[in-house]
Amino acid sequence: MIQKKICMLGGFAVGKTSLVRRFVSNVFSDQYQTTIGVTVEKKCVTVASQEIMMVLWDLYGEDEFQHVRDLYLRGSSGYIVVMDGTRKDTLQTALALQQTAANTVGPVPFVSIINKADMRSEWEIDEHVIEQLRDRSWTVLFGSAKLGQGVDELFLNLATQMVQRPPLSNTHP
Amino acid sequence: MSSPPLHPVPSENPLPDRVLSSLDIAVFERNGMTGEFHLQGRAPEWWCARCGSEPRTVLDLDLWSPFLKDYLIADDPARNAEASVVEKSGPWTETDGQGATMTFEATVLCIESRTILLVECLGTGFEQMRAIVQRARERVLAETIASKTQRKTETRLINQLEASERTKDDALALLQHLGLAALVLDERGRITFASDHGLELLGFSAEEAIGREWEEVFLIEEQDRVMLRELIEAPPNGRIVGPLCMRKPNPSWVELGIHHDPRHPDRRILVVTDRTELHTLRRVLNEQSSFHDLVGKSPAMLRVYQLVRDVASVDTTVLIEGETGTGKELIARAIHSVSERRNKPFIAANCAGLTDSLLTSQLFGHKRGAFTGAVNDQQGLFEAADGGTLFLDEIGDIPPPVQTALLRVLQEKEITRLGEARPRKVNVRVLAATHHNLSEDVVRGSFRADLLYRIRVARIQLPPLRERREDIPLLAQSFLVTVCTAAAKTVDSLKPDALHRLMSYVWPGNVRELRSAIEFAVISCKGREVSTDDLPPEIVGASAVPDLSASVPLPEHDEKTRLLAALADAKGNRTEAARRLGISRATFYRRLIELHIQPR
Numbered sequence: 001m002i003q004k005k006i007c008m009l010g011g012f013a014v015g016k017t018s019l020v021r022r023f024v025s026n027v028f029s030d031q032y033q034t035t036i037g038v039t040v041e042k043k044c045v046t047v048a049s050q051e052i053m054m055v056l057w058d059l060y061g062e063d064e065f066q067h068v069r070d071l072y073l074r075g076s077s078g079y080i081v082v083m084d085g086t087r088k089d090t091l092q093t094a095l096a097l098q099q100t101a102a103n104t105v106g107p108v109p110f111v112s113i114i115n116k117a118d119m120r121s122e123w124e125i126d127e128h129v130i131e132q133l134r135d136r137s138w139t140v141l142f143g144s145a146k147l148g149q150g151v152d153e154l155f156l157n158l159a160t161q162m163v164q165r166p167p168l169s170n171t172h173p
Numbered sequence: 174m175s176s177p178p179l180h181p182v183p184s185e186n187p188l189p190d191r192v193l194s195s196l197d198i199a200v201f202e203r204n205g206m207t208g209e210f211h212l213q214g215r216a217p218e219w220w221c222a223r224c225g226s227e228p229r230t231v232l233d234l235d236l237w238s239p240f241l242k243d244y245l246i247a248d249d250p251a252r253n254a255e256a257s258v259v260e261k262s263g264p265w266t267e268t269d270g271q272g273a274t275m276t277f278e279a280t281v282l283c284i285e286s287r288t289i290l291l292v293e294c295l296g297t298g299f300e301q302m303r304a305i306v307q308r309a310r311e312r313v314l315a316e317t318i319a320s321k322t323q324r325k326t327e328t329r330l331i332n333q334l335e336a337s338e339r340t341k342d343d344a345l346a347l348l349q350h351l352g353l354a355a356l357v358l359d360e361r362g363r364i365t366f367a368s369d370h371g372l373e374l375l376g377f378s379a380e381e382a383i384g385r386e387w388e389e390v391f392l393i394e395e396q397d398r399v400m401l402r403e404l405i406e407a408p409p410n411g412r413i414v415g416p417l418c419m420r421k422p423n424p425s426w427v428e429l430g431i432h433h434d435p436r437h438p439d440r441r442i443l444v445v446t447d448r449t450e451l452h453t454l455r456r457v458l459n460e461q462s463s464f465h466d467l468v469g470k471s472p473a474m475l476r477v478y479q480l481v482r483d484v485a486s487v488d489t490t491v492l493i494e495g496e497t498g499t500g501k502e503l504i505a506r507a508i509h510s511v512s513e514r515r516n517k518p519f520i521a522a523n524c525a526g527l528t529d530s531l532l533t534s535q536l537f538g539h540k541r542g543a544f545t546g547a548v549n550d551q552q553g554l555f556e557a558a559d560g561g562t563l564f565l566d567e568i569g570d571i572p573p574p575v576q577t578a579l580l581r582v583l584q585e586k587e588i589t590r591l592g593e594a595r596p597r598k599v600n601v602r603v604l605a606a607t608h609h610n611l612s613e614d615v616v617r618g619s620f621r622a623d624l625l626y627r628i629r630v631a632r633i634q635l636p637p638l639r640e641r642r643e644d645i646p647l648l649a650q651s652f653l654v655t656v657c658t659a660a661a662k663t664v665d666s667l668k669p670d671a672l673h674r675l676m677s678y679v680w681p682g683n684v685r686e687l688r689s690a691i692e693f694a695v696i697s698c699k700g701r702e703v704s705t706d707d708l709p710p711e712i713v714g715a716s717a718v719p720d721l722s723a724s725v726p727l728p729e730h731d732e733k734t735r736l737l738a739a740l741a742d743a744k745g746n747r748t749e750a751a752r753r754l755g756i757s758r759a760t761f762y763r764r765l766i767e768l769h770i771q772p773r
């Protein structure tokens with residue numbers, strides 16, 4: 001079975017850990033437990049009749065305390081950029097991290113998600129901005145780790161892209 | 174290097190081993206041939222816990238997070254060799270069989286071509302660091318939420334403010350457009366808002382009025398102010414007061430609606446309405462149909478009212494002439510109440526049918542013992558009326574000696590009590606009335622000419638009722654109201670035929686007789702309307718004389734019959750008979766004498 005390294009990128013508290021845990025273990029907690037360092041989880045999926053072992057690197061959130069190290073990104077077959085719809089500043093962090101990832105691992109598939117769709121009325125990221133992201137050929141999905149909405153779709157979307165377009169280099173065995 | 178030993182190799186130097194192990198650091202060395210990492214020296218506790226029952230010395234990377242493998246296979250195996258900065262792996266978490274997590278950090282060192290791996294289990298220090306970062310991030314999140322809430326509240330308030338500003342502008346525009354004079358008072362009675370028209374009515378600018386207490390800008394009579402204050406301070410329920418006279422900017426009459434502010438029960442909204450025009454119109458109307466207690470709007474009466482106003486302003490003696498029952502005393506009272514003396518006494522005296530001495534003592538007073546029966550010192554009516562007005566009715570009936578005394582009083586402005594020698598100063602305005610033609614009396618020698626001239630400085634002639642028939646409906650209605658109130662009966666009006674009968678009657682007893690007739694009718698009336706049958710028999714029975722000329726006196730024998738009939742009806746009671754005829758008792762007596770009627 002092929003294994004694919006996937007990094008979860010985004011500002012702190014956007015819901016990276018929550019998305020991974022919802023996807024892998026189908027659990028969610030309202031309690032915030034910030035991630036320091038890296039936790040790696042695995043989940044096997046089948047896309048286009050191919051079984052893939054997704055190796056999910058849940059990285060710590062980017063902020064003034066911790067900057068994501070390029071080292072961690074190496075060997076990724078794809079990555080997920082997470083934003084928190086209720087905090088506009090997480091968009092800037094996402095843009096910067098995507099840039100870093102692109103520079104480090106090259107043009108591998110990635111998907112972005114605006115999380116916390118259950119609090120849509122509180123969202124600060126508006127349609128206009130989302131359109132701008134899509135114009136940059138970002139895949140922008142909406143979801144809620146809390147409700148489990150759009151979570152499987154998120155990971156499967158990336159998995160499909162990775163299967164369809166195997167990266168030229170940096171393939172992680 | 175030899176093949177890997179099964180058990181950790183005991184170190185030649187046990188102290189550094191012990192140190193590393195107590196720092197929870199496991200030390201491995203890579204076998205250059207197999208590439209496997211072998212545990213060196215003493216193993217820390219966590220290693221044994223992870224390895225389970227069987228202690229191992231080889232690092233099985235498949236049992237570890239891919240993170241560690243990634244770190245170890247990173248392309249430059251010689252890294253950290255000469256580097257001054259040692260690149261550590263950074264922390265990663267491992268989950269044990271029970272689901273508990275541990276955090277590790279690895280460091281690869283190349284020393285003298287040997288590859289050494291240090292794996293440290295991060296403990297308390299790391300947990301403290303994590304707690305600090307956690308708190309800091311939580312704080313940032315809380316602040317984000319707080320500032321967001323604040324921004325939202327701000328936006329909401331701004332929107333609300335804008336909306337209420339708009340509403341206020343609309344309401345204001347409406348107020349101005351309607352020309353409503355409205356004021357808003359805060360809980361302390363200060364003006365917080367005044368519409369343009371309100372300011373105009375008060376005669377103040379917005380700068381002068383806003384923030385001031387209402388009492389400072391409402392320039393009204395003191396008693397009105399007290400009443401208004403009570404109403405404004407009273408528990409809220411809308412009411413309208415007025416009209417009140419406001420002195421500024423021009424004297425005006427206003428009506429005030431006092432309403433409570435529905436949002437603040439302690440605040441008040443005052444709506445001021447200018448009623449000056451209405452008030453003036455009403456006053457003119459009232460003045461025209463009545464004057465003090467005088468009722469009537471016939472041209473003759475309007476002339477009388479004007480005369481009353483004219484003579485009231487000058488402090489002279491006035492002679493009021495008119496037939497019996499025309500209301501001479503009412504004229505005297507009206508003059509008094511319009512004059513400067515209105516707050517001083519008004520005393521009325523009837524001079525008819527009194528003897529010299531009785532009249533003298535009544536007018537001027539007497540000293541004790543001045544005559545039989547004078548048991549006390551007694552002041553006279555002149556003294557009693559000092560500063561005010563003395564009304565002498567039937568002045569034509571004053572006996573000559575008293576005429577002389579009266580003349581002296583009028584000239585000297587002093588009186589002498591009967592039995593006293595010392596004169597007393599008096600300040601009295603004399604109003605006299607008569608139904609006689611005093612000029613004729615002078616010619617006949619029964620009245621002093623000099624007294625007449627002294628009295629008749631000003632002169633008001635009251636028309637008999639038959640000369641102002643158009644006032645009869647007004648008078649009748651006015652009496653109907655007063656009589657009904659006194660008798661607690663409800664009679665609303667007169668039927669047309671009854672009114673017609675009143676209009677065509679000759680009214681020898683004038684207004685007084687009309688009043689008696691209405692009293693009689695109210696008592697007789699069974700319904701709410703007076704019919705002809707309710708009127709006194711002498712009126713019902715009288716032949717209608719619609720165009721009776723004013724000067725035609727009643728035939729003497731007619732009057733004699735009337736007096737006798739009245740006396741018979743009143744069973745000989747002369748006061749009652751006079752009342753029934755609507756004439757004064759004095760007149761009744763006089764007529765009895767003149768017509769040679771000897772009452773039984």
Ligand SMILES: Nc1nc2c(ncn2[C@@H]2O[C@H](COP(=O)(O)OP(=O)(O)OP(=O)(O)O)[C@@H](O)[C@H]2O)c(=O)[nH]1
Binds near residue numbers: 012030061144147
């Ligand atoms: N309402 C809502 N809350 C969410 C959702 N996803 C995550 N959260 C909450 O957001 C907070 C942060 O979630 P995490 O999953 O720990 O975020 P993270 O990106 O891993 O954060 P770091 O590890 O600190 O970078 C937690 O309190 C979660 O319960 C969501 O979809 N809806």
Ligand SMILES: [Mg+2]
Binds near residue numbers: 058
């Ligand atoms: Mg996390």
